[in-house]
Amino acid sequence: MKFSIQVNEGPYTHQASDTAYQFTKAALEKGHEIFRVFFYHDGVNNGTRLTTPPQDDRNIVQRWTQLGEQYDLDLVVCVAAAQRRGIADADEAKRNGKDANNIAPGFRISGLGQLIEAGIQAERLVVFGD
Amino acid sequence: MNDEMMDDEEGGGGEVKTFLYVNRKAPYGTIYALESLEVVLIGAAFEQDVTMLFIDDGVYQIKKGQDTASIEMKNFSPTYRALEMYDVEKLYVDRDSLEERGLTEDDLIVPVEVMDTAQIQDLMESQDVILSF
Amino acid sequence: MLHTVNKSPFDRNTLDTCLRLAKKGSVILLIEDGVYAAMQGTRVESEMKQALEDHDVYVLGPDLKARGMDESKVVDGIQTVDYGGFVDLAVANGPVQAWL
Numbered sequence: 427m428k429f430s431i432q433v434n435e436g437p438y439t440h441q442a443s444d445t446a447y448q449f450t451k452a453a454l455e456k457g458h459e460i461f462r463v464f465f466y467h468d469g470v471n472n473g474t475r476l477t478t479p480p481q482d483d484r485n486i487v488q489r490w491t492q493l494g495e496q497y498d499l500d501l502v503v504c505v506a507a508a509q510r511r512g513i514a515d516a517d518e519a520k521r522n523g524k525d526a527n528n529i530a531p532g533f534r535i536s537g538l539g540q541l542i543e544a545g546i547q548a549e550r551l552v553v554f555g556d
Numbered sequence: 557m558n559d560e561m562m563d564d565e566e567g568g569g570g571e572v573k574t575f576l577y578v579n580r581k582a583p584y585g586t587i588y589a590l591e592s593l594e595v596v597l598i599g600a601a602f603e604q605d606v607t608m609l610f611i612d613d614g615v616y617q618i619k620k621g622q623d624t625a626s627i628e629m630k631n632f633s634p635t636y637r638a639l640e641m642y643d644v645e646k647l648y649v650d651r652d653s654l655e656e657r658g659l660t661e662d663d664l665i666v667p668v669e670v671m672d673t674a675q676i677q678d679l680m681e682s683q684d685v686i687l688s689f
Numbered sequence: 690m691l692h693t694v695n696k697s698p699f700d701r702n703t704l705d706t707c708l709r710l711a712k713k714g715s716v717i718l719l720i721e722d723g724v725y726a727a728m729q730g731t732r733v734e735s736e737m738k739q740a741l742e743d744h745d746v747y748v749l750g751p752d753l754k755a756r757g758m759d760e761s762k763v764v765d766g767i768q769t770v771d772y773g774g775f776v777d778l779a780v781a782n783g784p785v786q787a788w789l
Contacts, residue, residue: 506594
């Protein structure tokens with residue numbers, strides 16, 4: 427089955443990103459397809475490469491990057507939500523006159539249309555949030 | 557000209573699904589009300605069959621008379637009135653949630669259809685895609 | 690339809706609203722802090738037993754274990770699943786509604 431995943435919360439503060447990750451991983455291990463993982467609201471904060479979490483706990487951002495690489499996932503961070511919260515890639519930073527960018531490897535920034543498309547193209551949309 | 561030739565790039569195959577946006581949170585205390593509305597507006601370009609459902613504190617999103625000057629936040633409630641222009645006309649409100657909050661349809665900024673529990677149960681079962689915020 | 694509830698019934702009204710609006714025959718899965726509703730001896734036990742008359746109810750085992758909840762003390766009739774089971778429920782039961 428083809429799934430799309432929506433992640434509404436950032437790393438650590440809520441369990442949403444963890445649960446989404448475990449679900450996504452389980453689905454992939456069962457041979458299902460993940461059309462897209464879309465990060466919205468504070469979920470965009472899963473896409474910063476600047477986190478330095480404690481060594482004795484999971485690294486949420488890196489975990490998504492690694493899963494993304496392993497399964498060639500489309501990890502999309504919503505541009506509008508990202509602009510509000512300060513997540514930017516090189517293009518966005520340049521476009522908005524910022525002196526730095528912080529997007530994590532494997533994530534891309536795109537519009538809300540990608541979420542709607544994710545809902546249309548998948549057979550199941552599963553939302554993880556607060 | 558057949559329908560397939562009229563596929564718009566956004567729609568991806570001309571498929572129309574029923575999309576239900578479930579709104580259960582009050583405005584301003586958190587961003588979910590505003591950002592879910594933004595999804596609805598962008599989503600309008602995809603010409604899907606959209607329904608917005610307001611339950612629990614979500615009914616406060618469409619309360620009349622919001623004045624945000626003193627909290628210095630953008631008052632986005634007028635945007636609900638613009639939904640019609642985006643062909644989003646199915647706005648449903650849970651009767652129990654209104655009553656529990658001492659509200660009536662007259663307190664709301666847009667025309668809505670008030671539904672009871674059984675109607676909402678049926679509505680939800682009929683949807684292809686459910687977005688929660 | 691598969692309904693997921695992720696908040697404790699003692700913290701939010703999410704479970705109450707979900708149980709009121711979930712149509713008979715739909716499936717309910719308790720995850721994250723929502724798993725507390727699955728335990729015997731709570732204020733919501735009778736509500737859950739009533740829900741079991743109209744719904745198959747599941748609870749996410751990993752979240753129970755994480756919170757020190759004893760799986761053997763889950764309300765009779767509520768079934769425990771792991772993340773793979775969560776995926777299977779989503780596949781088998783049509784659209785997923787996340788109650789947030």
